[in-house]
Amino acid sequence: MGATSGVSAPxxxxxxxxxxxxxxxxxxxxxxxxxxxxxxxxxxxxxxxxKHRLYGEDDVQRLRDVLRLRDLLGLSLRDLARLVEAExxxxxxxxxxxxxxxxxxxxxxxxxxxxxxxxxxxxxxxRRDELERTIEELRAKRERVRGRLAELGADPxxx
Amino acid sequence: MGATSGVSAPxxxxxxxxxxxxxxxxxxxxxxxxxxxxxxxxxxxxxxxxKHRLYGEDDVQRLRDVLRLRDLLGLSLRDLARLVEAExxxxxxxxxxxxxxxxxxxxxxxxxxxxxxxxxxxxxxxRRDELERTIEELRAKRERVRGRLAELGADPxxx
DNA sequence: TTGCTCCTCACGTCACGTGAGGTGGC
DNA sequence: TTGCTCCTCACGTCACGTGAGGTGGC
Numbered sequence: 001m002g003a004t005s006g007v008s009a010p011x012x013x014x015x016x017x018x019x020x021x022x023x024x025x026x027x028x029x030x031x032x033x034x035x036x037x038x039x040x041x042x043x044x045x046x047x048x049x050x051k052h053r054l055y056g057e058d059d060v061q062r063l064r065d066v067l068r069l070r071d072l073l074g075l076s077l078r079d080l081a082r083l084v085e086a087e088x089x090x091x092x093x094x095x096x097x098x099x100x101x102x103x104x105x106x107x108x109x110x111x112x113x114x115x116x117x118x119x120x121x122x123x124x125x126x127r128r129d130e131l132e133r134t135i136e137e138l139r140a141k142r143e144r145v146r147g148r149l150a151e152l153g154a155d156p157x158x159x
Numbered sequence: 160m161g162a163t164s165g166v167s168a169p170x171x172x173x174x175x176x177x178x179x180x181x182x183x184x185x186x187x188x189x190x191x192x193x194x195x196x197x198x199x200x201x202x203x204x205x206x207x208x209x210k211h212r213l214y215g216e217d218d219v220q221r222l223r224d225v226l227r228l229r230d231l232l233g234l235s236l237r238d239l240a241r242l243v244e245a246e247x248x249x250x251x252x253x254x255x256x257x258x259x260x261x262x263x264x265x266x267x268x269x270x271x272x273x274x275x276x277x278x279x280x281x282x283x284x285x286r287r288d289e290l291e292r293t294i295e296e297l298r299a300k301r302e303r304v305r306g307r308l309a310e311l312g313a314d315p316x317x318x
Numbered sequence: 319t320t321g322c323t324c325c326t327c328a329c330g331t332c333a334c335g336t337g338a339g340g341t342g343g344c
Numbered sequence: 345t346t347g348c349t350c351c352t353c354a355c356g357t358c359a360c361g362t363g364a365g366g367t368g369g370c
Contacts (some may be wrong), residue, residue, distance in 0.1 A: 017343095019349060029350085034334060050341065050351050072290060074230065077333070101309050110308045117301045122295050131231060131287045135280065142276045149269045152262055180321060188324085193360060209325050236359070249361065 015054040025063050032063070039067060040081045073123060090116060174213040184222050189264060191222070199240045232282060245275060 018029045035041040036053075041063065043052060070080055090113050097109040194200040200222065203212060221316075229239055249272050256268045269283045 012272055017350070028335080030334065033352095052342070052350055057315055066339090068293065074243075086209050107308065107311050110304055110311070112338085114301065114304050114308070115272045117281060117304065118187065121294065121297050121301065124290060124297065128287060130227075131283060131290065134227065134231060135283050135287060138280050138283065141272065145269055145276065147274050149266065149273070152269070158311060158317065176323070177325095187361080189360065189362085194325095197359090211324055211368070 008011055015056065018053050021055045021060060021063065025061075025067060027067060035063075035066065035077070038077060038081070040084065041076055072127065084118070086116060115123070172213065172292070175219070177212050180214045180219060180222065183219055184226060186222075186226060194222075194225065194236070197240065198234060199236055199243065231286065244281075247301060 016024070020030055022029050022032055032041065032053075036043045041059075047053060048111055066080065066084060069075075069083065070077070072081070073083075075083070093109045093112060175183070181191055183190050191200065191212075198269075206212060225239065225243060226232075228242065229236070231244075232239070234242070235299055252268045252272065254277055280282045
């Protein structure tokens with residue numbers, strides 16, 4: 001859960017405070033603290049009681065990913081945490097793969113990763129198709145309204 | 160608020176009970192009762208205390224619309240209720256338009272409707288574009304994984 | 319009459335929002 | 345030192361979930 005720190009070594013890079021991070025990714029400090037509390041984001045274990053949280057660029061990226069998945073998938077945060085865990089697991093598999101010797105091991109690792117990606121793609125594509133259908137309905141509606149406006153007389157409606 | 164009844168005259172058509180309606184649209188009876196409670200769905204005013212709610216086909220359609228907008232837009236239910244109100248208002252404007260005499264009135268009504276549709280289109284298109292970008296990222300990731308699998312040897316991965 | 323679904327409270331939960339009162343760092 | 349943002353409780357809210365105990369219709 002807390003093996004890696006949320007404070008990702010801001011050695012050279014500028015360290016962000018929670019408010020800056022929140023503004024960068026379009027959320028609130030409270031949401032970030034809550035995600036840390038439920039284990040969806042890693043917490044800085046070496047942070048003293050009452051001390052400020054500090055974040056680096058990779059924390060920005062990780063939080064962006066989490067928020068995007070939350071909005072796109074509409075899962076509970078528990079399920080989302082499981083999904084993010086699976087993603088991390090894939091990263092582990094990836095490193096394992098780098099070291100693995102036999103072709104069979106490599107194949108197994110890659111096929112697991114492929115199945116994982118395919119599953120996410122299916123969910124996202126279904127959502128996009130649903131959105132597309134709704135957009136088409138609205139466009140047809142718009143054309144009908146514009147047609148009626150055109151019938152009313154001279155002034156063309158600006159595109 | 161309660162001018163029209165949720166029980167939309169199931170004269171000939173088969174009347175649905177709340178559990179059937181819920182299953183048809185993919186939600187729960189509790190959600191339907193809650194939406195009625197906050198005014199997002201109309202309530203049957205002529206329903207006696209403790210009597211069963213009954214629904215018709217247009218209630219199915221209305222609830223489907225509400226649920227789809229909820230999932231697609233991610234608004235609060237208060238904002239969603241306002242939007243649905245605006246939709247109903249447009250229907251009123253539509254009937255008003257049927258009776259209106261002057262070209263200017265008609266133009267005004269149509270332009271209001273057009274602005275309303277355009278606003279919804281913009282939100283939906285932005286969402287779809289974001290989804291599309293995520294899908295593209297995942298597809299690229301998948302191609303990379305499949306490339307690595309192909310490198311491993313003979314057996315082609317089924318498309 | 320027996321099941322089944324329905325009814326109305328009413329408390330629980332999830333994902334945060336929102337102060338209350340206090341401390342930390344450019 | 346002065347502001348500003350940060351900190352930790354902790355209670356509030358929104359959108360329902362989930363029984364508890366009772367009634368209704370094929």
